[in-house]
Amino acid sequence: MMVVVAAAVESSMPDTVRLENVNIVALKANTSSTTNIDSHEIEQMQVVSTKGTSQIAPNLFMPDYGSRMTSSIYVRGTGTRIDQPVIGLYIDNVPILNKDCYDFDLPDLDNARVTLGPQSTLFGRNTMSGIISLSTISPMNYQGIRLAASYASYNTVRASAGLYNLLSEGLGMSVSGNFTHTDGQYRNAYNNSHCGLENQGYIRWRTEWRPSGNLSVGNNLSTSVSRTSGYPYESLETRQINYNDTCFYRRTSIIDGISVKWLAPKFIVSSMTSIQYLDDNMTLDQDFTPQPYFTLTQKRHEFTVTEDAVIKGTTGRYTWLGGLFSFYRNTDMNAPVTFKDYGIDQLIVSHVNEGNPYYPIVWDDDAFVLGSNFKTPTFNLGIYHESEYRIGNLSLTAGLRLDYEWTKIDYNSVCHTAYTVIDAYTDPSNPTVYANRKIDIDDSGSLSKSHIELLPKAAATYRFNIGGDKSLLSAVKASVAKGYKAGGFNCQMFSDVLQQRLMGILGITEKYDVDDIISYKPEESINYEVSTNMVFPKAGITVDASLFYTDITDLQMTVFPDGTTTGRMMTNAGSARSIGTELSVNYDITSRLSLRTAWGFTDARFRHYDNGKEVFDGNRVPYAPANTLFASANYLLPIKSSKVADSIEFNVNCLGAGRIYWNEQNTEWQNFYALLGASVTLHRKDFSLSLWGTNLADCHYDVFRFVSIGHSFLQRGQARQIGLSLKLNINK
Secondary structure (H helix, E strand, O other): OEEEEOOOOOOOOOOOOHHHHHHHHHHHOOOOEEEEEHHHHHHOOOOOOHHHHHHOOOOOOOOOOOOOOOEEEOOEEEEOOOOOOOOOEOOOOEEOOOOHHOOOOOEEEEEEEEEEEEHHHOOOOOOOOOOOOOOOOOOOOOOEEEEEEEEEEEOOOEEEEEEEEEEEEEEEEEEEEEEEEEEOOOEEOOOOOEEEOOEEEEEEEEEEEEEEEEEEEEEEEEEEEEEEEEOOEEOOOOOOOOOOOOEEEEEEEEEEEEEEEOOOOOOEEEEEEEEEEEEEEEEEOOOOOOOOEEEEEEEEEEEEEEEEEEEEEEEEEEEEEEEEEEEEEEEEEOOOOEEEEHHHHHHHHHHHHHHOOOOOEEEEOEEEEEEEEEEEEEEEEEEEEEEEEEOEEEEEEEEEEEEEEEEEEEEEEEEEEEEEEOOOOOOOOOOOEEEEEEEEEEEEEEEEEEEEEEEEEEEEEEEEOOOOOEEEEEEEEEEEEEEEOEEEEOHHHHHHHHHHHHHHHHOOOOOOHHHOOEEEOEEEEEEEEEEEEEEOOOOOEEEEEEEEEEEOOEEEEEEEOOOOOOEEEEEEEEEEEEEEEEEEEEEEEEOOOOEEEEEEEEEEEEEEOOOOOOOOOOEEEEOOOOOEEEEEEEEEEEEOOOOOOOOOEEEEEEEEOEEEEEOOOOOOOEEEEEEEEEEEEEEEEOOOHHHHHHOOOOOOOEHHHHHEEEEEEEEOOOOOOOEEEEEEEEEO
């Protein structure tokens, strides 16, 4: 599955290019190693979303925990749980800028391509470890009706339908959609409710128009809706999910992408314009305990416009590419934290009264709100160029990008509550009211920041054949490239700032300064890599291997502040380095039997990280697995003279990851685990019926651990699941 990409436009003669293959991603991806997951493997592995590519591509890890908003991605030892991703996502060439929108099911996924290593020179911000490109079925390539349905453990139901049609010779249109329901495998012991119950739906309307052989115009409009209950975080101490307040995540997104592609005699022009809208609501029992501490609600409206224009041409041995990318995003977020009676007593009143027992306080309200509202506009402009010159079998590539980004936050934090001071000093046997105090906080402010990134890359690729009959085809590439993740603001820390402001009013020293903790800087990396692709046509073997070394500065990490605070924050945790290797082997033993393997190893460690209390130099970077593993064996058995099936297909696969450290101290970890999967599929003409299973050995493993207000929590990985899938294609 992993091949050195020979992009559709790599030929020196543009007239050899099929227009339908000319797109933004393909135009740029002509010097990178890519893992391709085709439609057949997508069906075998039940890949319906971005998370389905995890571990199939070596050193790519997307743990399945939390909700659809929790799209944590770790690549080659780097990654974060919130805010900026390390890998970019493109769906039918539309860049998805917000990581919180990465996870949704696609009804007609046709191909997934994962390109690892820094792609920032051509793709800009938040692609420092690669890009994922998902492509859906085009009505120009397929006409007919596609129907699919499946039922699996935990009352998991999936259904999809698609109509693909040619309205005329150059005009195609499709409408497709899906619906997913699951009860989830977890329950909340507090009220025996389902944790992880979800209803999810997706609809897409795609139009492609080719008025001539060298011009194509397309529009792709999609809407996704997700409604999920609960966050299945269980206490490490009790090994139970047990919390009292409501948890859910609700998301509605709309994305429209307009593409224009023009193939001229000497160059290719491609443009992608998108409009994206997000409306979501995350509500949490943020302490995840049975006691009424506090809750968080985060409501957001986000509007984004993007434009990416690319031109690429070839003159003899010289190929050049230039482009301009820009986006504007405006986010309006309301994120109140509600303190409840137990939280008021444990997190505020008890601390005040410990310091002044003679004049203790009593809170007047059973609950109060730390209100926060934010408006965060962001503007980005990138200009990039890449040149490639071929001398025989040697190709030399150099590229440079200038990226400018400006972002601003307007915030308003409010708190209105009251407490009573008791005089227990004058007459301890008869305490009296000393004073009634009101707390009225209304803090507003504005912060802005900007940065400029210069992103160079250089690569040399040598292609050669060994043997007169081309018994070995090979390419060796060496590259160096700079990547970066954007900086930003810690919106979730404003509740902590407001809490400490309140504590200061009560006589306890304030800990936070807004300017110090609210913003974080971009993360930057320099990646050095050597890779090879070897093809043995007669033997049916393809081997891909790579070695990489990455220097990382201003490493972004998600941390929970010490003590009894309510937020989480992104911080720049010094510097780190990552060393690793990737190996993929595809072996087509016969026309019926094939083997696929992909293994990734990463040793990512802090060079320097001092949080003011501990020094973590030399420790492993947490949450990123040291190893990822994918293995698959597939056998197709033809059946002659049968009215039931034309063939039976057998597949056995394995996904593995670990060791994964859960903290910077490296004192807690998940050992390497492997999940066994299998499927048996009956094929008859356009009909297929598949019995499949995942984690068949019912391996017990954790996918996430964290500490909040002094309590440790985890989420267990998905248990064994058995399902039955039915698919019907009615071709025209």
